[in-house]
Amino acid sequence: MKNITRTVWILSFVSLFTDMASEMLYPIMPIYLKTIGFSIVLIGILEGVAEAVAGLSKGYFGKLSDNSGKRVPFVQIGYCLSAISKPMMAIFIFPLWIFLARTIDRIGKGIRTGARDAILSDEARPETKGKVFGFHRSMDTLGAVLGPLLALLYLYFYPEDYKTLFYIAFFPGVLAILVSFLLKDNRNSISKKNTSTSFFASFHYWKNSPVLYRKVVIGLLAFALFNSSDVFLLLKAKQSGLSDTYVIGLYIFYNLIYALFALPIGIMADKIGLKKTFVIGLCLFAFVYLGMGFSTNRNTLIGLFSLYGIYAAATEGIAKALISNSIDKKDTATAIGTYAGFQSICAMLASSLAGLIWYQFGASETFIVTGIATIFILIYFVFWVNPRVVNLEKKKNSE
Known part of the structure; x- marks a missing residue:
């Protein structure tokens, strides 16, 4: 495929596994x-x-990648930690151990996120980033289709044997590590900086970052503050009377829609603009959450999960492409790591808040509050993030 390099293919397969x-x-x-x-x-x-614990490390490891002039080691170590965390969840069931295993998985993501996305950004031009990030998200999400399918197949023969699945999940993680060894650092992409890296690099970078970057990230973080874990969508489906098998099937369907739409929407974003595409995604998100708040009908849930897949395709990769076009190339890993770190803190607050609202008031109120908040965030992007500024920045970066 045009504009999809060997490195992008390798990273995409690593993410898939x-x-x-x-x-x-x-x-x-x-x-x-x-x-x-x-x-x-x-x-x-x-x-x-x-x-949140892992999120604080994302800016640090992004800055460390930029300063060291290396990307691949961070990618490999990050994916390795995520792989070994899977069987840990099944070894012991004590809450503290579960928290440790889950945190190791997220720290792995924190180590690799900035470096991986910087590699993707370096492999694209400003006018093709939507396509490159969209392709990566498409392959990544294809794994999110295959994984639950395997889980569904296993649970069909061994109902409620959840623990064994945590051991099985270790094997595709190992495949991801092996494929990552095909990656090589591009010596010409970044230069080594002999400067120290603070654990709070995110806060230091934020102070000196471009105005456009701060405007974009403020909007993204406001959205993250209300965008709780997808676990709550699955619990809503379960609460509506669906079986475990049907809930997993619904999640597979959502990811299939996401995988199918990520690349074409990325290509569309390169043509109509990254911000416009992201705003469309926010509209879909608000509609889905308000719909979840007012409906428990099975057919309606299927339709809402379909739209949720399109929303994800129009926002996740597009957000990173938008960020990478708003900063200097030499700071790509730091900028994305900073955003990802702050996003993780917001995710902690969002998931905790959603859990409390659900517990105190019920499921419907949880989704309605999020839907209404998203409408205000949508307005912010429409009127505050100027597309002309984005286009000017893209032109500046391409020169």
Whole structure:
């Protein structure tokens, strides 16, 4: 495919295998946690704390990658940690151990995120970043289709044997590590800087970052503050009377839609603009969450999960492409790591808040609050992030 380099293909397959392992467990995670004694509030706190602890490291490791002039070692170590965390979840069921295993998985993501996305950014031009990031997201999400399918097949023959799935998930994680050894650092892409790296590099970079970057990230973080874990969508489906098998099938369907639309939407974003595409995605998200708040009908849930897949395709890769076009190339890993780190903190608050609202007021109120908040964030992007500024920055970066 044009503009999709060998490096992008390799990274995409690494992500595919890793997501296959992670998403094999994701739809059954809340069910498994409830069977070992976790309450809905504790599930929300687990998801949030794991993201936040790891999130603080993302800016640090992104800056470390930029300063060292290396990308690949961070990618390899990050994926390795995520792989070994899978069987840890099944070895012991003590809450502290579960928190440790989940945090190791998220720290692995923190180590690799900035470096991996910087490689993707370096492999694209400003006018093709939507396509490159969209292709990577498409392959990544294909793993999120294959993983739950394997889980569904296993549970068909061995109902409620959730623990064994955590051991099975270790194998695609190993495949991801092996494929990552095909990657090589591009010596000409970044230069080594002999400067120290603070653990709080995110805060230092934020102070000196471009105005456009701060405007974009403020909007993204406001959205992250209300965008709780997808676990709550699955719990809503379960609460609506769907079986475990149907819930997993619905999650597979959502990821299939995501995988199918990520690349074409990325190509569309390069043509109509990254911000416009992202705003469309926010509109879909608000509609889905408001719909989840007011409906429990099975057919309606299927339609909403379809739209949720299109929303994800229009926002996740597009957001990173938008960020990478708003900063200097030499700071790509730092900028994306900084955003990812702050996003993780917001995710902790979002998931914890969603769990508390659900516990105190119910599922419907949880989704309605998020839907209404997203409408205000959408307005911010429409009127505050100037597309002319984005285009000017793209032109500046391409020169």
